[in-house]
Amino acid sequence: MSCYIGLDIGGTKIMVKSIDTNTHQSILYKEPTPIDYLEGINLLHHLIKKAANGRKILGIGAAIGGPIDHKNHLVSPLHQPNWRDIPLKKIMEDKWQCPFYVDVDTNVAAFAEYTLGDYQQGRFLYITLSTGMGGGFILDGKIYQGLSHPEIAHQCITHPYNIVICECGASNCLEALVSGNGIRNIYKKPAEELNTREWDEVAYHLALGLRNIACILSPEVIVFGGGVSIGGGNKLLDLSANYLHKELKLVSSPKLILSTLGYDTALEGAVLFAQAKHLH
Numbered sequence: 001m002s003c004y005i006g007l008d009i010g011g012t013k014i015m016v017k018s019i020d021t022n023t024h025q026s027i028l029y030k031e032p033t034p035i036d037y038l039e040g041i042n043l044l045h046h047l048i049k050k051a052a053n054g055r056k057i058l059g060i061g062a063a064i065g066g067p068i069d070h071k072n073h074l075v076s077p078l079h080q081p082n083w084r085d086i087p088l089k090k091i092m093e094d095k096w097q098c099p100f101y102v103d104v105d106t107n108v109a110a111f112a113e114y115t116l117g118d119y120q121q122g123r124f125l126y127i128t129l130s131t132g133m134g135g136g137f138i139l140d141g142k143i144y145q146g147l148s149h150p151e152i153a154h155q156c157i158t159h160p161y162n163i164v165i166c167e168c169g170a171s172n173c174l175e176a177l178v179s180g181n182g183i184r185n186i187y188k189k190p191a192e193e194l195n196t197r198e199w200d201e202v203a204y205h206l207a208l209g210l211r212n213i214a215c216i217l218s219p220e221v222i223v224f225g226g227g228v229s230i231g232g233g234n235k236l237l238d239l240s241a242n243y244l245h246k247e248l249k250l251v252s253s254p255k256l257i258l259s260t261l262g263y264d265t266a267l268e269g270a271v272l273f274a275q276a277k278h279l280h
């Protein structure tokens with residue numbers, strides 16, 4: 001009797017899921033993330049034990065906010081200020097005596113979308129557009145790491161009327177124009193209350209970002225997940241695609257597609273990581 005374990009360690013909630021290696025049945029636990037990191041680690045151990053339910057754990061995969069120091073295996077998730085330079089791999093491998101794999105949540109989600117979705121193209125980009133914004137690029141089936149995790153949301157897009165300061169501290173980031181928090185800041189209301197003209201403006205700004213991405217990375221497909229994407233739906237993507245097609249002259253337009261995996265994409269990716277699927 002054995003299982004794999006996936007962890008999604010988010011700023012507000014922790015999710016732990018086990019998959020039985022024979023029956024493929026899963027057990028899922030979800031708890032609020034404690035502020036203190038030691039409490040967080042203890043909660044993870046507790047939930048892993050419950051999810052394993054006496055079975056041998058063959059591997060653990062995890063998705064967590066960046067940045068991650070892959071060389072020294074240290075995690076410092078931006079939105080969990082008490083977690084700084086935490087040797088998560090050592091902590092998990094010492095405790096559970098099995099391989100442990102971790103990556104930035106948007107990379108893990110991108111890998112799940114690539115592996116489980118219908119669009120396994122050579123250059124595949126996943127964008128999550130929710131409270132914040134992030135992305136993961138899959139190149140020939142492998143997660144593209146770069147020198148540091150690429151942050152497509154923090155490319156510069158000039159706002160026509162004023163300078164918008166992003167939560168990262170830089171000015172005029174794409175995220176500050178099109179994410180849930182960015183929309184609240186600019187329009188003084190949540191994304192679901194935007195009128196047609198305001199959605200059109202968001203779609204236009206998104207298209208400017210996608211244009212840069214298309215010109216530099218030339219992806220075949222861009223899959224969108226996260227609450228704002230799913231809320232805006234195909235209407236948002238169609239509007240953006242129209243603006244994008246008009247401005248792309250020398251490179252092909254990528255297909256813009258809504259995620260079909262729902263909201264727990266990073267957790268699904270973490271379970272794939274547990275099986276070391278990303279290494280094949």
Ligand SMILES: [Zn+2]
Pocket residue numbers: 153154166167168169170173175
């Ligand atoms: Zn930024």
